[in-house]
Amino acid sequence: MSSVLFDVPGPKARVRNVYLNIATIVVVVAVIAFIVFRFYESGQFTAKKWEIFTFPRVQQMFLKAIGATLSAFAVAAVGSIILGILLAFGRLSDTKWVRVPCYWFTELFRAVPLLILMMIMYYGLPSVGVKGITPFLAVVVGLILYNGSVLAEAFRAGIESLPKGQREAGLAMGMSKGQVLRIILLPQAIRAMLPVIIAQLVVILKDTALGFLITYNEILFLANYLGSQGQYGSPVVPALMVTAVIYVGLCLILSGIAKFTEYKMSSRTRAVKIKVDTAG
Amino acid sequence: MNVLIDNSDLFITGFKNTGILFVISGFFALILGTVVAGMRVSPAPAMRAAGTLYVNAVRNTPLTLILAFFALGYPKLGLPDISFMTAAVVGLSLYTATYVSEAIRSGINTVAVGQSEAARAIGLTFMQTLSLIVLPQAFRSVVPPLFSVFIALLKNTTVAAGFSVFEAGAIRANLSERGEPLLPGLLWVALIFVVLVLGILTPLQRYLEKKWRVAR
Numbered sequence: 196m197s198s199v200l201f202d203v204p205g206p207k208a209r210v211r212n213v214y215l216n217i218a219t220i221v222v223v224v225a226v227i228a229f230i231v232f233r234f235y236e237s238g239q240f241t242a243k244k245w246e247i248f249t250f251p252r253v254q255q256m257f258l259k260a261i262g263a264t265l266s267a268f269a270v271a272a273v274g275s276i277i278l279g280i281l282l283a284f285g286r287l288s289d290t291k292w293v294r295v296p297c298y299w300f301t302e303l304f305r306a307v308p309l310l311i312l313m314m315i316m317y318y319g320l321p322s323v324g325v326k327g328i329t330p331f332l333a334v335v336v337g338l339i340l341y342n343g344s345v346l347a348e349a350f351r352a353g354i355e356s357l358p359k360g361q362r363e364a365g366l367a368m369g370m371s372k373g374q375v376l377r378i379i380l381l382p383q384a385i386r387a388m389l390p391v392i393i394a395q396l397v398v399i400l401k402d403t404a405l406g407f408l409i410t411y412n413e414i415l416f417l418a419n420y421l422g423s424q425g426q427y428g429s430p431v432v433p434a435l436m437v438t439a440v441i442y443v444g445l446c447l448i449l450s451g452i453a454k455f456t457e458y459k460m461s462s463r464t465r466a467v468k469i470k471v472d473t474a475g
Numbered sequence: 476m477n478v479l480i481d482n483s484d485l486f487i488t489g490f491k492n493t494g495i496l497f498v499i500s501g502f503f504a505l506i507l508g509t510v511v512a513g514m515r516v517s518p519a520p521a522m523r524a525a526g527t528l529y530v531n532a533v534r535n536t537p538l539t540l541i542l543a544f545f546a547l548g549y550p551k552l553g554l555p556d557i558s559f560m561t562a563a564v565v566g567l568s569l570y571t572a573t574y575v576s577e578a579i580r581s582g583i584n585t586v587a588v589g590q591s592e593a594a595r596a597i598g599l600t601f602m603q604t605l606s607l608i609v610l611p612q613a614f615r616s617v618v619p620p621l622f623s624v625f626i627a628l629l630k631n632t633t634v635a636a637g638f639s640v641f642e643a644g645a646i647r648a649n650l651s652e653r654g655e656p657l658l659p660g661l662l663w664v665a666l667i668f669v670v671l672v673l674g675i676l677t678p679l680q681r682y683l684e685k686k687w688r689v690a691r
Contacts, residue, residue, distance in 0.1 A: 200583075200591045200609060201518040201601050208518065215519035223525050237553040306672035307665045308630035310637075314647050315665065319658035397535070404537035408637035415540055422547065432548045439536055439544075446535035 234432065244430040247421060248437060260417040261441060267331060267403045267413065271338035272396050278339055279346030284376060286351050301344040310405050313337035317409045330411035334403060342399050349391045353384030389460055393453035397446050404442070414438050478650070478659045485649050490667060492642040496560070496632040500567035501625055507568060508575025513605055515580055530573045538634055542566040546638035563635035567628065574624040582617035583609055615687040622680035626672055643668070 204212055234240060247253055285297030304312070317333035357380055365375035385392070407415040418438040422431030479486060514526035533541070545562035557565075586609050594604040614621075636644025643664055650660040 200516055200604055202595060204518060212519045215517070216521035219519060219521040219525055223521075233552045233554060237551060239551070302673060303669060306626075306630075306669045308633040308644070308668055310633045310644055311661065311665050311668065314644075315658070315661045318647055318651070319661040322657040401535075401537040404539040405634065407539055407543075408634070415537070415543060419543070419547070429551070432544075432551055435540065435544050435548050439540055442537055442540060443532065443535045450535070 237432075238428075239430075239432045241428070243428045244433050247424060247427040247430060248433070253421065256417055257414070257437070257441075260412060260414045261445075263331075263411070264400075264403050264406075264413040264445075267334050267338070267406060267411070268400050271335045271342065271399050271403070274335065274339035275342035275346055275395075275399065276392070278343030279350055280381065282343060282347035283350035283354065286347065287354060287376065289372070297347075301347050304340045304344040305348075307341075309337055309341045309402055310408060312340060313405060313409050330406060330409055333409055334406040334411050337405075338399055338402060342395055342402075345398075346392065346395055349388050349395065350381075350384055353388035353391075354380045356387065357383055386460060390453065390457050393449070393456065397449050397453070400446060400449060401442070414441055478655055479663050482646075482650060482653065482655060482660070485646050486663070486667075489641065489643045489646045489664075492560070492640065493629075493632050493644075496563060496567065496635060496640070496642060497625075497629050499564050500571060500632070501628055503564070503568035504571035504575050504624075504628065507572035509579055509610070511572060511576035512579035512583065515576065516583055516605075518601060526576070530576055533570060533573045534577075538566070538570050538631055539637065541570050542634055542638050559635075559639040563632075563638060563640045567631060567635070570631070571624060571628045574627070575621065578617050578620040578624055579610075579613060581620065582613035585616045586612045618684050618687055619680060622676065622683075626676050629671065629676070630668065 201208075238244065282297050282301055285293050286301070288294050288297070313333050316336055317328060317330060321328055354376075361379055361383065362375055365379045366372070370378070403411075403413060404415050406413050407419065410416070415438055418434040419431075421427075422429060422434040424430070511526045511529060514522040515530070517523060517526075542563060545557075545566045546559055549562060550556065590608055590612065591604050594608040599607065632642060633644030636642055636648075641649075646664055647657060647661055651657055
């Protein structure tokens with residue numbers, strides 16, 4: 196942290212910090228204890244409610260659901276990056292009738308809620324006779340349109356942050372504008388923007404859960420289905436707990452990869468520091 | 476146009492509830508987020524750890540899952556009943572607060588070290604330094620990221636439609652019950668969101684950004 200809001204604690208401050216620490220720990224433990232106690236009181240930890248998760252068939256269903264989440268994530272991630280690069284090129288184009296539509300495309304698809312995009316795909320298009328829209332397709336296309344637009348901004352910011360000399364040197368060597376963009380600017384921009392790109396990938400992974408609302412058979416959908424099984428005591432809360440652990444686990448793995456690449460990159464090159472918000 | 480006029484009751488109620496969700500959740504998220512940001516820069520290690528744990532756990536959980544917990548899981552816990560609207564407000568506030576806290580924390584880091592050093596030199600305590608000196612300056616430089624967080628919140632309110640809250644995202648289900656054409660209806664919803672985001676929030680963001688620009 197660059198700014199330090201407090202001095203090195205003296206004897207009085209150290210005592211106060213001890214009290215503050217104890218108070219915080221007491222509050223946190225009390226909150227967690229209350230939640231666990233409520234779970235226990237309402238019978239969420241009984242064997243009956245957890246029995247369903249011991250069946251090999253249910254475990255296979257979970258693996259399948261994780262596969263569904265990850266495959267939507269993988270396709271959407273690749274698609275978003277490609278769309279992002281294309282839109283960023285479009286926005287940097289010298290031709291007005293390429294630049295302006297690309298600008299509006301990114302602005303519009305960032306302004307529409309992702310869930311509404313998915314609904315337009317899944318419910319709207321079939322109602323006017325478009326056939327073959329599966330939940331998977333709706334989820335993936337929605338994710339690509341939204342995240343592609345967000346990534347386009349990131350790529351553009353990355354390219355514009357590069358020193359002007361890079362572009363000028365490329366042009367001076369007789370490269371075409373497209374070549375300069377592709378061979379010289381884009382690789383540097385991607386490296387500089389890698390933290391932003393990977394943060395956006397975590398957003399994509401989280402947003403695949405929206406597929407639950409348009410009947411895509413992913414993890415949350417399965418959890419909801421298992422939670423409604425009356426003969427096993429409707430284990431909604433246990434099913435949601437399992438789902439939460441899986442999602443947090445997947446996201447932490449992805450964030451871990453992000454930290455690792457960032458570390459690798461920063462130790463090798465002086466990465467350009469740019470701020471682009473990725474509020475998901 | 477017909478879809479919009481014939482079902483204006485749906486659209487008005489829907490977007491009114493979206494607005495209520497947005498304002499109430501935004502208010503609580505701002506307060507909770509500021510508190511968590513304060514915890515994350517506090518001198519007590521346990522407070523920092525608690526803030527970090529909360530932010531990391533919630534930011535890595537999908538919003539859909541958080542809302543599902545409050546809408547579907549909470550009623551099973553034998554606690555006082557809450558309406559689906561309240562459940563959505565709680566879920567959205569808890570989720571958005573983590574983004575608010577990250578935005579404010581990065582704002583705190585942009586305030587020059589000399590400011591808090593000067594505050595300490597004249598004998599202000601940590602809380603006084605934070606609330607009188609650092610946060611007022613941090614809030615200014617935080618305007619753009621904070622607005623992005625609130626724009627995201629406005630769009631995220633649609634997820635509550637999946638959990639029995641009648642707001643903009645739920646207009647679709649009601650239209651299909653009435654046998655109205657779905658695509659035009661959904662496109663109207665999308666258009667209203669575009670107007671809200673690009674027509675109102677983004678210009679407001681630019682205006683405040685300009686008005687409150689920190690002169691350094």
